[in-house]
Amino acid sequence: MHEMALMGGVFEVIERTLTHHEVKRVLQVKLKVGELTNAQPDALQMVFEAFCKDSICEGAELIVERVPVRGRCRNCQLEFSVETMFFLCPECQNTSIEVIQGDELLLESLEVE
Template sequence: MHEMSLMGGIFEVIDRILASHDVKKVLQVKIKVGELTNAEPDSLAMAFEAYSKDTLCEGAELIVERVPLRGCCRNCHYEFTVKTMYFLCPRCASTSIEVIQGEELLLESLEVE
Protein backbone atom coordinates (compact mmCIF):
# COMPACT_ATOMS: atom_id res chain seq x y z
CA MET A 1 0.00 0.00 0.00
CA HIS A 2 1.94 3.00 -1.28
CA GLU A 3 -0.59 5.33 0.31
CA MET A 4 1.33 4.96 3.59
CA SER A 5 4.48 6.43 2.05
CA LEU A 6 2.45 9.17 0.34
CA MET A 7 0.82 10.08 3.64
CA GLY A 8 4.23 10.02 5.30
CA GLY A 9 5.30 12.78 2.93
CA ILE A 10 2.15 14.76 3.70
CA PHE A 11 2.84 14.47 7.43
CA GLU A 12 6.42 15.69 6.97
CA VAL A 13 4.95 18.89 5.51
CA ILE A 14 2.29 19.11 8.23
CA ASP A 15 4.93 18.71 10.96
CA ARG A 16 7.06 21.51 9.48
CA ILE A 17 4.05 23.83 9.30
CA LEU A 18 2.85 23.05 12.82
CA ALA A 19 6.34 23.51 14.27
CA SER A 20 6.28 27.18 13.30
CA HIS A 21 2.79 27.95 14.66
CA ASP A 22 1.09 27.74 18.05
CA VAL A 23 -1.60 25.18 17.22
CA LYS A 24 -3.73 23.37 19.78
CA LYS A 25 -5.44 20.96 17.40
CA VAL A 26 -5.83 20.30 13.68
CA LEU A 27 -9.50 20.12 12.73
CA GLN A 28 -9.27 19.48 9.00
CA VAL A 29 -6.62 18.46 6.47
CA LYS A 30 -7.34 18.95 2.78
CA ILE A 31 -5.16 17.31 0.15
CA LYS A 32 -5.20 17.22 -3.65
CA VAL A 33 -4.39 13.88 -5.23
CA GLY A 34 -3.80 13.44 -8.95
CA GLU A 35 -5.11 10.39 -10.79
CA LEU A 36 -1.61 9.30 -11.79
CA THR A 37 -0.62 8.79 -8.16
CA ASN A 38 -2.94 5.74 -8.17
CA ALA A 39 -3.78 6.55 -4.56
CA GLU A 40 -7.12 5.26 -3.33
CA PRO A 41 -9.08 7.66 -1.08
CA ASP A 42 -10.04 4.87 1.37
CA SER A 43 -6.41 3.78 1.69
CA LEU A 44 -5.33 7.39 2.15
CA ALA A 45 -7.91 7.72 4.93
CA MET A 46 -6.53 4.64 6.69
CA ALA A 47 -2.97 5.93 6.31
CA PHE A 48 -4.06 9.33 7.65
CA GLU A 49 -5.64 7.69 10.69
CA ALA A 50 -2.45 5.72 11.38
CA TYR A 51 -0.14 8.74 11.00
CA SER A 52 -2.38 11.06 13.00
CA LYS A 53 -2.59 8.81 16.07
CA ASP A 54 -1.25 10.64 19.15
CA THR A 55 -0.59 13.85 17.17
CA LEU A 56 -2.35 17.21 16.84
CA CYS A 57 -4.07 15.75 13.77
CA GLU A 58 -5.77 12.91 15.62
CA GLY A 59 -9.51 13.11 15.00
CA ALA A 60 -9.12 15.67 12.19
CA GLU A 61 -11.27 15.38 9.09
CA LEU A 62 -9.37 14.38 5.95
CA ILE A 63 -10.71 15.81 2.69
CA VAL A 64 -9.29 14.25 -0.47
CA GLU A 65 -9.84 16.18 -3.69
CA ARG A 66 -9.19 14.06 -6.78
CA VAL A 67 -7.40 15.87 -9.61
CA PRO A 68 -8.21 14.53 -13.08
CA LEU A 69 -5.48 13.64 -15.55
CA ARG A 70 -5.05 16.34 -18.22
CA GLY A 71 -2.67 16.51 -21.12
CA CYS A 72 -1.53 19.04 -23.68
CA CYS A 73 -0.59 18.04 -27.21
CA ARG A 74 2.88 19.22 -28.10
CA ASN A 75 1.87 19.40 -31.79
CA CYS A 76 -1.45 21.25 -31.85
CA HIS A 77 -1.41 22.55 -28.22
CA TYR A 78 -4.88 21.18 -27.51
CA GLU A 79 -5.55 20.63 -23.79
CA PHE A 80 -7.77 17.71 -22.86
CA THR A 81 -8.78 15.31 -20.11
CA VAL A 82 -7.07 11.95 -20.58
CA LYS A 83 -9.82 9.33 -20.48
CA THR A 84 -7.64 6.22 -20.83
CA MET A 85 -3.98 5.50 -20.38
CA TYR A 86 -3.52 5.88 -24.13
CA PHE A 87 -1.99 9.32 -24.38
CA LEU A 88 -3.40 10.28 -27.76
CA CYS A 89 -4.51 13.77 -28.75
CA PRO A 90 -8.24 13.69 -29.58
CA ARG A 91 -7.77 16.54 -32.05
CA CYS A 92 -4.74 15.52 -34.15
CA ALA A 93 -4.04 11.93 -32.96
CA SER A 94 -0.48 12.80 -31.92
CA THR A 95 1.17 10.71 -29.23
CA SER A 96 3.40 13.62 -28.18
CA ILE A 97 1.50 14.53 -25.03
CA GLU A 98 2.68 16.47 -21.99
CA VAL A 99 0.97 15.74 -18.67
CA ILE A 100 -0.16 19.10 -17.28
CA GLN A 101 -2.33 17.90 -14.40
CA GLY A 102 -2.91 14.70 -12.49
CA GLU A 103 0.47 13.94 -10.91
CA GLU A 104 -0.15 16.12 -7.84
CA LEU A 105 0.03 15.18 -4.22
CA LEU A 106 -0.45 18.47 -2.41
CA LEU A 107 -1.34 19.60 1.06
CA GLU A 108 -4.00 22.14 0.10
CA SER A 109 -4.95 23.46 3.53
CA LEU A 110 -5.07 22.90 7.28
CA GLU A 111 -7.89 24.10 9.50
CA VAL A 112 -6.57 24.49 13.02
CA GLU A 113 -7.68 25.55 16.48
Protein backbone atom coordinates in the same frame (compact mmCIF):
# COMPACT_ATOMS: atom_id res chain seq x y z
CA MET B 1 0.69 0.12 -0.22
CA HIS B 2 2.31 3.30 -1.54
CA GLU B 3 -0.30 5.40 0.27
CA MET B 4 1.86 5.00 3.40
CA ALA B 5 4.79 6.72 1.69
CA LEU B 6 2.54 9.43 0.24
CA MET B 7 0.98 10.17 3.63
CA GLY B 8 4.41 10.18 5.25
CA GLY B 9 5.33 13.04 2.93
CA VAL B 10 2.10 14.86 3.76
CA PHE B 11 2.81 14.61 7.46
CA GLU B 12 6.35 15.92 6.98
CA VAL B 13 4.84 19.03 5.37
CA ILE B 14 2.23 19.34 8.12
CA GLU B 15 4.90 19.11 10.83
CA ARG B 16 7.13 21.70 9.11
CA THR B 17 4.14 24.03 8.70
CA LEU B 18 2.97 23.70 12.29
CA THR B 19 6.42 24.48 13.75
CA HIS B 20 5.90 28.10 12.65
CA HIS B 21 2.53 28.48 14.42
CA GLU B 22 1.03 27.87 17.83
CA VAL B 23 -1.59 25.21 17.16
CA LYS B 24 -3.58 23.26 19.74
CA ARG B 25 -4.80 20.68 17.28
CA VAL B 26 -5.53 20.07 13.60
CA LEU B 27 -9.22 19.83 12.76
CA GLN B 28 -9.13 19.20 9.03
CA VAL B 29 -6.59 18.28 6.35
CA LYS B 30 -7.50 18.83 2.70
CA LEU B 31 -5.52 17.09 -0.04
CA LYS B 32 -5.63 17.33 -3.82
CA VAL B 33 -4.76 13.91 -5.23
CA GLY B 34 -4.20 13.38 -8.94
CA GLU B 35 -5.63 10.29 -10.61
CA LEU B 36 -2.17 9.29 -11.83
CA THR B 37 -0.92 8.84 -8.26
CA ASN B 38 -3.08 5.70 -8.12
CA ALA B 39 -3.74 6.52 -4.46
CA GLN B 40 -7.01 5.04 -3.27
CA PRO B 41 -9.12 7.33 -1.05
CA ASP B 42 -10.02 4.51 1.36
CA ALA B 43 -6.37 3.54 1.75
CA LEU B 44 -5.39 7.18 2.23
CA GLN B 45 -8.02 7.49 4.96
CA MET B 46 -6.75 4.39 6.75
CA VAL B 47 -3.13 5.54 6.60
CA PHE B 48 -4.11 9.08 7.64
CA GLU B 49 -5.77 7.73 10.78
CA ALA B 50 -2.66 5.71 11.60
CA PHE B 51 -0.40 8.77 11.23
CA CYS B 52 -2.82 10.87 13.32
CA LYS B 53 -2.78 8.51 16.30
CA ASP B 54 -1.25 10.18 19.37
CA SER B 55 -0.42 13.35 17.41
CA ILE B 56 -1.74 16.90 17.13
CA CYS B 57 -3.82 15.61 14.18
CA GLU B 58 -5.70 12.94 16.15
CA GLY B 59 -9.41 13.25 15.36
CA ALA B 60 -8.84 15.46 12.31
CA GLU B 61 -11.00 15.06 9.22
CA LEU B 62 -9.34 14.15 5.94
CA ILE B 63 -10.85 15.58 2.76
CA VAL B 64 -9.51 14.17 -0.50
CA GLU B 65 -10.27 16.01 -3.74
CA ARG B 66 -9.54 13.85 -6.77
CA VAL B 67 -7.89 15.69 -9.67
CA PRO B 68 -8.57 14.36 -13.18
CA VAL B 69 -5.82 13.89 -15.75
CA ARG B 70 -5.31 16.64 -18.32
CA GLY B 71 -2.75 16.67 -21.09
CA ARG B 72 -1.27 19.07 -23.61
CA CYS B 73 -0.30 17.94 -27.09
CA ARG B 74 3.32 18.78 -27.82
CA ASN B 75 2.46 19.02 -31.50
CA CYS B 76 -0.63 21.28 -31.68
CA GLN B 77 -0.68 22.55 -28.04
CA LEU B 78 -4.30 21.47 -27.48
CA GLU B 79 -5.17 20.96 -23.79
CA PHE B 80 -7.66 18.17 -23.14
CA SER B 81 -9.01 15.74 -20.55
CA VAL B 82 -7.43 12.31 -20.67
CA GLU B 83 -10.33 9.89 -20.30
CA THR B 84 -8.34 6.67 -20.53
CA MET B 85 -4.69 5.91 -20.03
CA PHE B 86 -4.28 6.04 -23.80
CA PHE B 87 -2.63 9.44 -24.30
CA LEU B 88 -3.66 10.56 -27.78
CA CYS B 89 -4.42 14.10 -28.91
CA PRO B 90 -8.07 14.25 -30.01
CA GLU B 91 -7.20 17.01 -32.51
CA CYS B 92 -4.10 15.82 -34.37
CA GLN B 93 -3.81 12.20 -33.11
CA ASN B 94 -0.26 12.81 -31.85
CA THR B 95 0.94 10.59 -29.01
CA SER B 96 3.50 13.07 -27.63
CA ILE B 97 1.43 14.33 -24.69
CA GLU B 98 2.61 16.33 -21.68
CA VAL B 99 0.72 15.69 -18.44
CA ILE B 100 -0.33 19.10 -17.07
CA GLN B 101 -2.67 17.91 -14.32
CA GLY B 102 -3.44 14.70 -12.50
CA ASP B 103 -0.09 13.58 -11.12
CA GLU B 104 -0.05 15.87 -8.08
CA LEU B 105 -0.40 15.25 -4.37
CA LEU B 106 -0.89 18.62 -2.68
CA LEU B 107 -1.63 19.62 0.87
CA GLU B 108 -4.21 22.25 -0.03
CA SER B 109 -5.20 23.42 3.44
CA LEU B 110 -5.16 22.79 7.16
CA GLU B 111 -7.90 23.86 9.51
CA VAL B 112 -6.49 24.26 13.01
CA GLU B 113 -7.51 25.32 16.51
